[in-house]
Amino acid sequence: MSYGDDVAPIANLNDQALGAMYDLSAPQPNYKDLIEAGGWFEPMEGMALSFLRENTEFVLRNHELFTSRVDMNLGNVRPMIPLNVDPPDHSKYRKLLDPLFAPRVMNEQEEDITRRANGFIDAFIERGECNFTEEFAELFPASIFLGLLGLPEDQMRMFLDMRDYILHPEKIDPDALLDIETRASVQAKGGQLIYDYFTDLIAKRLTDPSDDIISRFLAAEVGGDKLSHEDILDIMFLFVIAGLDTVSDSLTCFFAFLAQHPEHRQQIVDNPDIISSAVEELLRWESPVPGGVPRVATQDVTLPGGQQVKQGTAVLVNYGSADIDAATFGDPFEVRFDRENNPHIAFGGGVHRCLGSHLARRELRIVLREWHRRIPNYTLKPGHEELEYPQGLRHVKDLMLTWG
Numbered sequence: 001m002s003y004g005d006d007v008a009p010i011a012n013l014n015d016q017a018l019g020a021m022y023d024l025s026a027p028q029p030n031y032k033d034l035i036e037a038g039g040w041f042e043p044m045e046g047m048a049l050s051f052l053r054e055n056t057e058f059v060l061r062n063h064e065l066f067t068s069r070v071d072m073n074l075g076n077v078r079p080m081i082p083l084n085v086d087p088p089d090h091s092k093y094r095k096l097l098d099p100l101f102a103p104r105v106m107n108e109q110e111e112d113i114t115r116r117a118n119g120f121i122d123a124f125i126e127r128g129e130c131n132f133t134e135e136f137a138e139l140f141p142a143s144i145f146l147g148l149l150g151l152p153e154d155q156m157r158m159f160l161d162m163r164d165y166i167l168h169p170e171k172i173d174p175d176a177l178l179d180i181e182t183r184a185s186v187q188a189k190g191g192q193l194i195y196d197y198f199t200d201l202i203a204k205r206l207t208d209p210s211d212d213i214i215s216r217f218l219a220a221e222v223g224g225d226k227l228s229h230e231d232i233l234d235i236m237f238l239f240v241i242a243g244l245d246t247v248s249d250s251l252t253c254f255f256a257f258l259a260q261h262p263e264h265r266q267q268i269v270d271n272p273d274i275i276s277s278a279v280e281e282l283l284r285w286e287s288p289v290p291g292g293v294p295r296v297a298t299q300d301v302t303l304p305g306g307q308q309v310k311q312g313t314a315v316l317v318n319y320g321s322a323d324i325d326a327a328t329f330g331d332p333f334e335v336r337f338d339r340e341n342n343p344h345i346a347f348g349g350g351v352h353r354c355l356g357s358h359l360a361r362r363e364l365r366i367v368l369r370e371w372h373r374r375i376p377n378y379t380l381k382p383g384h385e386e387l388e389y390p391q392g393l394r395h396v397k398d399l400m401l402t403w404g
Ligand code: HEM
Pocket: 082, 083, 084, 094, 101, 238, 239, 242, 243, 246, 247, 250, 288, 289, 291, 292, 293, 294, 319, 345, 346, 347, 348, 349, 351, 352, 353, 354, 355, 356, 357, 359, 360, 361
């Protein structure tokens, strides 16, 4: 599927690059090996992988040399907004979207997010165990996200299914794990579900406006123009996959770490004031989004590390390896909740830096606070110590926790 001649095609990046290059369960030692092996790989003609922080930052910060307008083959038929849009149009969309997720808006959500976190914990605390992935990590961020956007929370399962069609197609059809055509067909079906749902909602809101996100987008202007209906669909496509997956993934990585590191967990229990820096350190160490949109060179470029990049090459930068860069972080292999300077790039960098970072941080902090207040001691459930990190963004499938 192609958007047109001005868009660079990318073939099956998830499978070929991310999946094959390293073990998602414990990628940090592999990142170190890859950095020591030069930090730059060209697994095939037209594709390069960057594991060096200085190159990665250069690529992210020079959007005129490296375009994000790429076809990611995720079942979308047009570029996702704002992820696959370059400046200057990108800035216009961010001006519209940033206020929706601004720190002030997140301050107002504090109580609601706390209430929701406790509501999910209430459901299983007496049982003394839970499937953390399914009973908490999936549901909590989705409920907040739908609430924030005014979308129907009683249809959460449908939104999560839409996300799964795109990001976890093997959950919909197990053959999609290995068969590229099945994967593409499941993703295309998921894409259509998203487009159809929001096309109907746009039609409804044109005659019956509410205070939901679609009504707000219909009333909004970008650079003096109204958003087109396609623009709205292309924003919502990205929202469904970005808003419903990343915090869930992060939570499973965080709690898998904490369940296996009682001394770190105890620091949070004894001193909740360290939670903000614990969240930053766990984001750095786990880097749940290991890589972002491939950036395609718009001309021949020489990187700060000296590597030559030919025009048209898709560069896949790795955030996780940039976050264990020894020149940036003292003791990068130590997980230190008292780390003072922590310029991790788990939320990306440059103009496409994460739109939802304030929301994500707020959710992660509240969960660490409320969970450890109510369930200070927990471990991996016996018999479930072997953790599975499936392909895709870093997450733990069926993380089983138990407490006394
Ligand atoms: C801990 C959770 C999260 C992590 C680790 C994360 C990570 C990232 C990263 C690395 C990027 C940059 C991608 C690139 O440049 O290629 C990004 C962009 C983005 N994220 Fe997040 N994200 C998180 C949560 C969220 C949430 C909750 C939302 C919901 C609104 C969100 C929405 C977006 C959007 C819309 C973009 C594209 C921004 C642009 O292109 O200007 N993210 N995120």
